Amino acid sequence: MTIFDWCKALEDTRVGEIVRESAFPYVEGVHVLGLALSVGTVVWFDLRLVGAAMRSRSVSGVFRDLKGWMIGGFCLMFLSGALLFTAHASKAYASGYFRAKMALIVLAGLNTAVYHLTIDRRRAEWSNAPIPPWAARAAGLLSLVLWFSVIAAGRIFAYNL
């Protein structure tokens, strides 16, 4: 069974049918407004890392405040995104924009993992610095670029659906 066959089978499931025929506008609405809770919360941590917002607050404090909301926001996005995918899986799989979006999400995840495994381990040393070390700034900037690119790829994919 190829990935394309698997996508077709997913579309034919009851869930795929319900989303495609009736729930699509509501699930897509949740996916779009969910941007405020996912990228819309991560953006403040990234801007703190870059040194462009909340400079008088520690990076650890900002992270503590946002952590639960960021995780919740991304869970909502993955769940609503997965439901949207079941409705048009084969078209999505065939779309270059959708593939770019998935690749960008993987890169954003890798960037987060690398940040947490490297410079973030020494966060106690620089948490209060208004401008964090270059590696943290680079991770923040890359995260902003990658997440806004995910939004762009997702929107253009949806526009061409």
Next chain:
Amino acid sequence: MVWETLQPFVNRLGSSEFGQWIGQSTDRIAWLFVVHLVGLTLLLGGTFVIAIRLLNIGMRSQSVANLARDIAPWRMAGLLLSLMSGALIFTGGAVSYFEGGWFRWKMILLTVALIFNFTAFRIVAYADEDRFNPWLRRVVGGLTLLLWFGVGAAGRAIAFF
């Protein structure tokens, strides 16, 4: 009614050379939607973090006024991006957008949200911690959230209903 008064202006805008030029290219409209979503992410993301602080359910390690001041430039940039891209998207299909019930609801909600944002929300968010009753702060936080997410939801409804 105000809608009838605006109709001749909308007709002129829709048939103007600029309106035709924007509406002609699906790529142009798609990229304007990307900018609209980037603006939405900053505006609604910023609104969300300030609102959960006003509701006293998150971001508790700093005062509302500090948080609101810290993220105001980015949140306002988001508002400007949304308004400018929204105006251009409207110009590309002025007459048909203007006829839609959801578009009119979005404009009404947007007007109320803007007025509320620059009056009650601004006064309460920027005030000293003990100046207003906690319940009043919660009501203002909840209303801000409802109004701005209502604008977003009405925007999605334009596309589907």
